[in-house]
Amino acid sequence: MNATRVLLQQRQPMIRFLGKRTTPSHIDHTPHAHPASPSGSLPESFAAYRQKAQQHGPLNQRSSFSSSGHIGGRPGASLGPVEPQSGVYFDRSELPARFQRLAWTQAEIEAVESGGASLFA
Amino acid sequence: MFRAAVPRARSLLPARPVPTSTFCAPNIYFQGRLRRGYASDSEEKDLVIIGGGVAGYVAAIKAGQAGLKVACIEKRGSLGGTCLNVGCIPSKSLLNNSHLYHQILHDTKQRGIEVEGVSVNLKQMMKAKETSVSGLTKGIEFLFKKNNVEYIKGTGAFQDEHTVAVNLIDGGETTVRAKNIFISTGSEATPFPGLTIDEKKVITSTGAIALQEVPKKMVVIGGGIIGLEMGSVWSRLGAEVTVVEFLGQIGGPGMDAEIAKMTQKMLTKQGMKFKLNTKVTAGDDSGEGVKVNVEAAKGGKEEVLDADVVLVAIGRRPYTAGLGLDNIGLETDERGRIVIDQEYRTKIPHIRAIGDVTFGPMLAHKAEEEAVAAVEYLTKGYGHVNYGAIPSVMYTHPEVAWVGQNEQELKAAGVKYKVGTFPFSANSRAKTNLDTEGIVKFISDANTDRILGIHIVGPNAGEMIAEGTLALEYGASSEGKADHSSNRLEKREADRAADVARTSHAHPTLSEAFKEAAMATYDKAIHY
Numbered sequence: 001m002n003a004t005r006v007l008l009q010q011r012q013p014m015i016r017f018l019g020k021r022t023t024p025s026h027i028d029h030t031p032h033a034h035p036a037s038p039s040g041s042l043p044e045s046f047a048a049y050r051q052k053a054q055q056h057g058p059l060n061q062r063s064s065f066s067s068s069g070h071i072g073g074r075p076g077a078s079l080g081p082v083e084p085q086s087g088v089y090f091d092r093s094e095l096p097a098r099f100q101r102l103a104w105t106q107a108e109i110e111a112v113e114s115g116g117a118s119l120f121a
Numbered sequence: 122m123f124r125a126a127v128p129r130a131r132s133l134l135p136a137r138p139v140p141t142s143t144f145c146a147p148n149i150y151f152q153g154r155l156r157r158g159y160a161s162d163s164e165e166k167d168l169v170i171i172g173g174g175v176a177g178y179v180a181a182i183k184a185g186q187a188g189l190k191v192a193c194i195e196k197r198g199s200l201g202g203t204c205l206n207v208g209c210i211p212s213k214s215l216l217n218n219s220h221l222y223h224q225i226l227h228d229t230k231q232r233g234i235e236v237e238g239v240s241v242n243l244k245q246m247m248k249a250k251e252t253s254v255s256g257l258t259k260g261i262e263f264l265f266k267k268n269n270v271e272y273i274k275g276t277g278a279f280q281d282e283h284t285v286a287v288n289l290i291d292g293g294e295t296t297v298r299a300k301n302i303f304i305s306t307g308s309e310a311t312p313f314p315g316l317t318i319d320e321k322k323v324i325t326s327t328g329a330i331a332l333q334e335v336p337k338k339m340v341v342i343g344g345g346i347i348g349l350e351m352g353s354v355w356s357r358l359g360a361e362v363t364v365v366e367f368l369g370q371i372g373g374p375g376m377d378a379e380i381a382k383m384t385q386k387m388l389t390k391q392g393m394k395f396k397l398n399t400k401v402t403a404g405d406d407s408g409e410g411v412k413v414n415v416e417a418a419k420g421g422k423e424e425v426l427d428a429d430v431v432l433v434a435i436g437r438r439p440y441t442a443g444l445g446l447d448n449i450g451l452e453t454d455e456r457g458r459i460v461i462d463q464e465y466r467t468k469i470p471h472i473r474a475i476g477d478v479t480f481g482p483m484l485a486h487k488a489e490e491e492a493v494a495a496v497e498y499l500t501k502g503y504g505h506v507n508y509g510a511i512p513s514v515m516y517t518h519p520e521v522a523w524v525g526q527n528e529q530e531l532k533a534a535g536v537k538y539k540v541g542t543f544p545f546s547a548n549s550r551a552k553t554n555l556d557t558e559g560i561v562k563f564i565s566d567a568n569t570d571r572i573l574g575i576h577i578v579g580p581n582a583g584e585m586i587a588e589g590t591l592a593l594e595y596g597a598s599s600e601g602k603a604d605h606s607s608n609r610l611e612k613r614e615a616d617r618a619a620d621v622a623r624t625s626h627a628h629p630t631l632s633e634a635f636k637e638a639a640m641a642t643y644d645k646a647i648h649y
Contacts, residue, residue, distance in 0.1 A: 013620050013623075014596070015620045016595060023501055023502065023503040027503055031470075033463070034465075037460075037480050043460055046460075050470075
């Protein structure tokens with residue numbers, strides 16, 4: 001036993017066990033090149049898309065993952081208002097499709113024009 | 122009032138052209154595709170995965186376990202992708218069984234086992250292969266049910282950023298909406314220009330596992346892992362196999378040059394022929410057989426090789442045909458790979474790509490790691506794959522396996538390194554098995570002795586590399602502290618290779634060769 005202890009004092013294994021998996025407290029979620037990417041860089045389109053896109057609040061703001069740790073960990077309200085900044089306006093046609101006006105069908109147009117008579121024609 | 126009488130949604134449902142521009146939809150035609158109101162016709166999933174291969178099905182199960190509402194779309198009709206259906210699994214069945222046959226023919230006599238009247242029943246061998254495949258693919262279906270994964274059999278294509286249209290195998294169409302979408306559509310064999318693949322005379326790996334009879338002559342274009350494995354199978358079953366490789370070594374660029382040379386010698390001894398530094402200039406499959414014109418890669422005399430079957434194994438390319446990437450404006454790089462960031466996100470952050478369809482080596486176990494990491498990014502905000510510690514295995518006999526960097530890469534990078542090797546001919550278990558071809562080769566950093574690469578050719582190499590991968594993985598976790606021990610006088614043996622060498626390995630086992638090779642990097646092996 002003592003012999004082992006002497007050996008252990010002299011030798012320090014360099015293997016470092018990873019231990020229990022924990023999520024680091026700070027994670028940078030901004031897009032970087034993938035480690036296996038041959039070019040080592042991201043195309044322009046990544047930044048361009050984020051500049052334009054708004055999804056549950058602006059995409060280029062820091063994600064709430066690091067503080068909450070999981071989906072739904074923070075209420076959506078904490079992301080702040082989705083209203084545009086002052087001086088910036090959304091056009092209805094720029095909103096997601098579900099907020100846009102629906103097109104009239106021919107049947108509906110005819111129904112209005114004929115006072116409903118076309119429904120019974 | 123008339124809204125009830127004229128259900129607008131129904132009258133509008135037949136799809137008009139889908140707009141190609143994405144986030145905002147100024148296109149007026151897009152409006153008509155939606156019902157009035159916020160609800161869509163089916164519930165929105167948390168995650169939809171396009172492709173039920175190794176990346177896709179693992180992600181689906183992992184997401185199901187995490188409690189996400191998940192659906193997996195697969196068009197093949199069975200899960201598991203190339204690997205389970207026409208790749209790793211069926212080829213390993215054929216490799217194992219053809220090896221048994223080869224061993225009975227050539228090897229059992231010296232072991233004191235005399236077997237008479239040995240012959241190949243190819244039909245039965247294929248049936249055994251199919252039993253293995255169907256057992257495993259059905260197993261995944263069971264796991265899907267167990268983990269509440271919805272399995273949609275059909276071909277998926279992006280309709281918009283959140284909607285995937287599915288052309289169902291059984292007829293009909295459906296759409297699925299999801300908050301997150303994973304693309305894991307995998308890869309396909311790269312065709313050889315000038316040869317039309319019919320999977321009978323001119324085959325890819327898919328045809329190579331389903332030949333109806335043993336060809337007399339087979340030419341393999343490409344001396345990488347797939348070419349050598351399938352070449353081995355048919356060579357053992359009696360075909361005269363010639364491998365044509367453009368590069369100066371077999372096994373592809375990842376294999377260590379010394380190991381590649383040894384492997385080539387062993388395979389040549391088994392009857393395979395090799396033409397290295399040779400390029401295929403043309404092929405003619407119009408006759409009964411196939412003629413392949415080859416010449417030296419740097420130019421030289423042309424030669425015509427006759428073959429009954431030509432296996433095209435020059436590599437694989439990402440498969441995204443029919444996926445509707447244009448509809449959402451996703452681009453691929455010059456090799457057809459979907460461009461992703463460090464969290465597997467495409468430029469559209471809720472759409473991620475994993476597996477063969479994106480960067481990195483096209484290996485099933487790499488796809489599996491990525492699947493788990495990508496789902497963890499989704500559920501926990503953090504995932505991890507160490508691309509420096511992904512093993513490669515070639516299942517010929519003897520097997521070849523490696524992890525980390527090889528000598529030529531280290532030389533090119535100007536890294537100072539030490540090499541320790543140990544031959545299986547000095548290993549007791551290999552001796553008792555009468556299976557002593559091959560070596561274990563450790564490469565470690567000359568200053569810190571941290572393991573940089575491990576290369577094995579020999580019996581059971583594929584299983585043994587797991588220990589090397591583990592050592593490399595843990596080594597990687599302590600980077601920066603690597604030369605911690607060098608401060609201590611004469612305690613330089615306290616290094617990673619020594620960590621392996623100081624670990625007791627059972628006797629007699631093949632893994633003792635692994636231990637002794639580690640010992641040889643900083644000292645001398647005991648038994649050699």
